[in-house]
Amino acid sequence: MKKLTMLFLMLVATLMIGLTACGAGEDDALPNVDDTSGDEPAENTDGETDETDQDADSDAEDNILEMATSPDYPPFESLDVNGEFVGFDIELAKLIAEELGMELEIRDMKFDGLIGALQAERVDMVLSGMSATENRRQNVDFSNEYHSSGEMFVTRKDEPMTDLADLEGKTVGVQLGTIQEEGAKAIQEDYEFELKALDDAQMLVQELITNRVDVIYLDKQVAKGFIEVQDLAGFDDPTDASPGMAVAFPKGSALVEDVNAALDSIIDSGKLAELEAEFLSEE
The missing domain is CATH 3.40.190.10 (Periplasmic binding protein-like II)
Structure with missing residues (x-):
């Protein structure tokens, strides 16, 4: 009986030691819940860079002059065999952008959609052989006239x-x-x-x-x-009633005054006359 008791006690002791050993191993495997360094939000080292990039993107956009035209009206605007915009209005727009210190981007649109594009302010201006009629002046602003041919x-x-x-x-x-x-x-x-x-x-x-x-x-x-x-x-046409062509802008555009100044400079320098000789000469 004593032997059985002793064997029982030894078995119990052995089981207790094993359980203790297993418990210690599980505790060691658990993460240290007091160590929250891994949960700390990382320092936002990109914050300034993001803002700088946004400012740079904004500056780049501000320096782009978006122009719409309907390139089916030679010699004022058309597409060459390579799909490039060419013509009197295209070259004039390049000169205007140069005077303003801006980068010109040209968008191809149907003529009857040009006024709507200005009203929705999808573009900054339109050069497309557009006459500055009183009816159009109700919806857009115009520069000074740059050409008239009847x-x-x-x-x-x-x-x-x-x-x-x-x-x-x-x-x-x-x-x-x-x-x-x-x-x-x-x-x-x-x-x-x-x-x-x-x-x-x-x-x-x-x-x-x-x-x-x-x-x-x-x-x-x-x-x-x-x-x-x-x-x-x-x-x-013997009626000869149409107004001259002008650059069109969204209503209230601050560009009107700047483009008028650019046109004056282009006229005074003789560059407009050169374009007329190149594209509009009857010879």
């Missing part, structure tokens, strides 16, 4: 027209949102003809060549280019 009716050589009376009963093509669209509607008050408006000047020329319209109504300088290239005919 309007012209363009026809096929096999069906020439010489005056407004020849428009009677015909279909006249115009570009949407242009001064020519407004002018044609005014002429309709005295002469009966159908008006067909499209959003691209080059499409208008194709409509004329393929006999889908009888005549198209364009800026005189643009019309002369198409007449020469496409072997067409035409006559001047």
Whole structure:
């Protein structure tokens, strides 16, 4: 009996030692809950850098001059074979940006969307052969006028027209949102003809060549280019009522005064005359 008791006590003692050893091992494996160094938020060493980057980005954006144009109106604006913007207005915009010490970015838009882009302030300005009409002045601001060339009716050589009376009963093509669209509607008050408006000047020329319209109504300088290239005919608009072209801005834009000063400098330096000789010369 004593032997059994002794064996029992020894077994109990052995179990107690084993349990103690196991308990100590588990405690050693637990993390030190008093050590919170791993939970401390890291020092924000990037704070100043982020703010600096944001300031740099803001400065870069402030130095960008975003311009919209409808590049279907040579020689004022068009795309070359490489898809690059070219033309009188494009080069003038580059000179304006240079005068302002800004980087020019150009966006391609349909002409009838240009005013809306300014109203929504998606761009800083528009150079796109745009006439500074009183109707447009209700929605945007304009710079001083930089060019005026008048309007012209363009026809096929096999069906020439010489005056407004020849428009009677015909279909006249115009570009949407242009001064020519407004002018044609005014002429309709005295002469009966159908008006067909499209959003691209080059499409208008194709409509004329393929006999889908009888005549198209364009800026005189643009019309002369198409007449020469496409072997067409035409006559001047005798009403001569359209205002000159100007740079357009969102209402209240601070750029108007600066761009007017830039235009004055470009005119005084003779650079505008050089552009006119390069792009708008009749020779």
